[in-house]
Amino acid sequence: MRTLVLLLLCGFAGLFAGPARGAPSGAYKVVVHPDNPVNELSRARLSQLFFKKSTQWDSGVTAMPVDLNDSSPVRAAFCDEVLKRSLPAVRAFWQQRIFSGRDVPPPELPSDADVLAYVRANPGAVGYVPASTPTPGLKVITLLD
């Protein structure tokens, strides 16, 4: 009986643990390193890279996708429109991959500036930032559906 009470208390206290977040939409642009020969990319191919179903560009360079952290509305929009899953569903996908020892998700960076710096520093990197963010020294690629 004490175990039951303890579990119920845990459950009640957990109500304050933070609910799942929604996914407001937002515009974004996809950026790659200027040395990357790719100028346009299909949505499906970009989704493969972010789900790590493919880990290389056609040139053979290792793809290094990078995410904004999940507090960014742009992240939610990118998940909905490119990955075709909500952010919680993407997280669940990565939980399954992590705990089955298969893979880990792309790094999550806290700001647009961090994403741009990461892409600038890695020739195989691909990231996304709000459409209004200046991206000097990086290549913005066209997303095809």
Place this chain on the structure above:
Amino acid sequence: MFHLRRLLLCLGVLLVSGTASGMSLADGKFFIHGYSHLSTGKTWENVYLAGNEDVGLQDLGTTLLVRALPAERLVINTQFSFEKAPGQSLEPEVDYAFAEYSFSDAFRLRAGRNQLPLALYSEIYDVGTLRPFNALPQGTYGPTTIGVENYDGLGLTGRINLPGEWMVEYDAYGGFLDLKQPLVQDCDEAEGGVCIIESQLLGGRLALWAPLEGLRFTASGFVSRDPAKAEGSHDVLGVVGAGAEYLGESLWLRAEFFNLFSEQSKARTGYVEAAYFLTPHWQLAGRVEGSRTWASATAVPPELLTYLRHREAAVGVNYWFNPHLVFKVSFHNVIGNRFAMPEATDDLAALLHPEPHTRLLSLGTQFSF
């Protein structure tokens, strides 16, 4: 003292759950993740899962996973658990520890103690935040030969992208595993009421990922043999199965069927499981399951056949605080004593005439980061 441990576990859950996510260290070269579970239950007749008539049993465990990328193509994975099955003490265990070298997406070599890529849940056996019930279907994942978590040996894995956004992921493996079989008189090593038999194995799995995100189909199996048998004779055992899984935004569906065959016995087991999110937090779940075993070598008296049968229907309600923390309540109606056993007793008559009907109210919480 034990209640203090549980309290600490709960506090840990709550501290971590607010910002639950894994830790990426050393510039993305080192990752730490983990998960825990705690469940108990009340039964009417028999002992089943973490439940008895007194709500006196608990199933709890905590696990830490460390993943390191010391070189571009090399990954080292280790996972350690502290598990306490009902009626047993808390014990540390190495779930897996393997190195994986990636020649390409299509060809990765694994060596060490690997998760067994067999059924849908085999590689995420104890991760409660990836399933709708506190416990997995017992016919497939319980104390059976199918429910093996890992093997020691070599494995090949890879994925191949197909036209139209289809993808195939394959596994082929060989090595050694500890089979779980019913206790017999000449059992050399017993654990948790089952006999552990060290065996050699060869196996594989094919998973076909559909263009619809979250949908995959699997076919898998392995053959094993006990090398300790008398010279010239080996107990060969085979397992084959198929499964399908859809993990959508609101709907989760899973179904699996496995067939086990050996000289001593054969078994068939299967389940269908569905869960639906009414809101981002509230989830309803249901499952039906059946498992049947036939002993080939010995005749089983009719009154004891219930020990070879298991049929179960379960419904549950879950509250997800976020994708990393969940509280689950479920009710299970079980016919058969394959997994729902009478309390341990010296009363032979009670054991020979068990009550085949068991009802269980299961409570639990799980988190992951």
